[in-house]
Amino acid sequence: MSHDVEAPAGVPGSVVVVGGGVAGFAVVRELRRRGFAGGISLVDPQGVPYDRPPLSKEFLTGDADAHRLLLAPPTWFAEHGVELVEDEAVRVVPGGVHPDGGPAPHRVETASGRVLEADAVVLATGGRPRALDVAGADHPDLITLRTRSDAEALRDRLTFGAEVAVVGGGFTGAEVAAAARRSLAAVTLVTGTDAPARAAVGPALAARLHRMHAEHGVAVEVGRAAWIEHRDADGGAALPAAHRLHLHDGRTVDADVVVLAGGTVPDTALAEDAGLEVADGVLTDAMGRTAVPGILAVGDAARARESAWAPSRHWEPALRSGAAAAAALLGEQADAPGAPWFWSDRYDAHVEAVGDMTVPAGGRIVDREVRGVVVASFALAADGTLRGAASIDDPMTVKAARRIIDRGIVVDPAALADPAVPVKSLARG
Known part of the structure; x- marks a missing residue:
């Protein structure tokens, strides 16, 4: 089906979406659902968009395979005239004024050297793992969980008796600890507080959730990592395991598998390079529009300037923000988002x-x-x-x-x- 048609006044003739998580896919799906007939390209090095929340839950335990993660079958994109660009976007160049006086298209440049031009660009770049700023945290054997490949690497190492240390007691860290225990690994959870979910669920439920770790055989160490030692580095040959976490008070945790689960921060690198305003996310209006006409941001990468709610970087708010941005591109209204909602599973x-x-x-x-x-x-x-x-x-x-x-x-x-x-x-x- 061809989508090279003349767009109505004010509606872009073509859209490039950068990022294949739920927010990016929601933009694409909602554009087609609302009848948008222009060209759409979706850029993501992971290829077909897939769901991220199961990566720390069902996918780790083997209850969901890679196919079940897909947000739509590969055929859906061909059937709806959506070009999947399996490549990494490395630069976004806002359009200016064309020599004929009209607007020049925006450009998205990829790692392979391809340049995509479009009337509108939607940044759905999500979040990136928060860096653990201690010596040794950059060792290549340590695992952070962002992509399906990360989850596959971790799943292969969650075996009976494996010594696993999870650094970070938030929802992702708790889910990983639960999945590791289900694999009969020996798990230690290192967390900076004895009630890490307090702000999300209140003190009583946070305490109840935290107690579940010990009830399921997880050793909990309340403290913060000071540095990480590695057996393959100079001076670490005598370690009993591949890695040793040194906590601030002198305690140590030995592990063959270390997962860094200290949360995420908005991935705003492309937006910053493009000159967009960023403050704990790409700043937008309620519909995802940035201050640059034709460039929008959605999902975990974005933050609305005026909102009744603090940023909620979870699945459903990302879905709704993607749908709202699609409506904005077409000059239409979106459903009111309502209060942000999320879920999590552990044990x-x-x-x-x-x-x-x-x-x-x-x-x-x-x-x-x-x-x-x-x-x-x-x-x-x-x-x-x-x-x-x-x-x-x-x-x-x-x-x-x-x-x-x-x-x-x-x-x-x-x-x-x-x-x-x-x-x-x-x-x-």
């Missing part, structure tokens, strides 16, 4: 959260207990409106809480705390 527990679980001034946290165990937590603003909710193994509560948050309903704290009161009943206002 046998399913975690969900929506909104913002940090307590605003004058606000409070309300916990809901069942038989003495906190199953859900709610963050209330000073005026009684719900700002955030989180649960373990109770997704319906979070779903109902999202409706309450989006509608700005004032709720009774006692009702939130009472497990006999369905949260969905409070969504009626």
